[in-house]
Amino acid sequence: MTNINFKRRQFLQYAALGTLSTVIPGFAIAENRIINKTPNSAFNADIEIALTAQTADVPILPGAHTHVFKYTGKLLKGPQTALKELPGYLGPILNFEQGQKVRIFFHNQLTEPCVTHWHGMHVPQMMDGHPMYAIHQGEQYVYEFEVKNPAGTNWYHSHTHELTATQVYQGLAGLITITDEAERKLDLPGGEYDIPLVIQDRSFTHGNQLRYLMNMHQRMRGFLGDTLLVNGQSDHTIPVKTRAYRLRILNGSNSRIYKLAWSDGTPVTAIGTDGALLAKPETLPYVMLGPAERVELWADFSGRKPGSELTLQSLPYQGSAAHMGGGMGRGMHGGRGGMGMMDGAASQSDKDTIVRFSVTEQVSDSPKLPDTLVPIHRLTVKDVSDPNSVVPITIGMRHMAFNLNGRTFEMQNYMEREKIPVNTVQRIKIFHDNRAMGGGMRGGRGGGMGMMMTLPHPIHIHGQQFQILSRKQNNPGGAYDTVKDGFINSGWKDTVLVMPGEEVEIIKPFKDYTGLFLYHCHNLEHEDMGMMRNFFVS
């Protein structure tokens, strides 16, 4: 991949991660914090896991090992299959079953605070990894939850106040798979034919150590690395047989967005989105996958020749600001360095190899792609509890920081409009706050600002999965045409990529649990910058 950072290195300062903690503002945990230190004896766990956040040195590139953060796990109770260690820096894969009760003893052995969020899981506030529950080095937090989610692919990662980006970047992430009755009936490819693919981008120093950019513009855009890793390995090749596979793909990158496609032009067949399997398979030319989004693919290598190779790629796209209003457009093309860098955020001009599948063995039998997968009740406006209310999530920017609903993150605060009655179904509209941008543009100094306003934002809402009701593009054509066929809108989602000019309406249930539940941009640099808020469910 061409390295945009390299090209513009004269504008940027690199900071080795070792010195990072002295650069970012320190974080003090509130004095009166509540920690769930001990197990609840009334909670009868089927699975118990000890999970520790610690440092480790792992092989990633040829040569020196890389110093990373890593979740290490130990199964204390439950089926052996519940925990699968991976080589590299990723945490173990946690394999749960719907209905199981899970207890996780989380230990922090890092010299900075840490908290773990179970991304995609429907769990109580105290178990959700809100940053207010961060623990210090040497402390323990006991997470206990029942697996209510249906079969699908979720994940866990650190969610520490202002440290999520750097902690996840250094390795604090892992996959969660969930199985259920309905999925087992489908007899999808399992075992060695069920392959997890966690896609992340990283940059390295000459000494193979992780490198993270601290330049202001880089932070506005989000981190983009020059090396793609799959399951923590670079240059990844997976040997496959001539049959069908299930690929569970997670974009675990801080901010990079992938346009996933097969190298030979074969359409992509999706069988699942963030939170669950689809009602029926969907075929697309490519899939857009923003940070934190998951997609499950059906990859059938039947009929391919042993010795041949098929590559999962990320294709170039724009999805950027080229279609902004006239004045803006000219401003952009006037191109100062800073603006160029902003532009890199929304577009990706290179074709990148993500992972190679090399066909090594001929087999005669392959499972067939089912016509239908699992029943999904399509939510419509009729399901919304109060048909007259729409909960807004505006994407805005002020003082060189992105915000949501006009405000940056406040640990335990929420606004009137962020109050959600429990056990309701809400219609939520996510859109760019053009008023703010319009002002900036008319004010004339807005070139750079306007550009930044046009970034795509992967918006994630904690708690139950939602459905996409509609997508409306206010600036159709142009750049949007390079991404528009890659969205899957029929399934359960917890993160939705909102492109520049786009307005997305979703329907989301807020059942069972009261308390503070986060909604935020999953561009982790944006999140740490304060592009995060609480919903107060009561």
Ligand code: C2O
């Ligand atoms: Cu994956 Cu609030 O996060």
Ligand code: CU
């Ligand atoms: Cu964002």
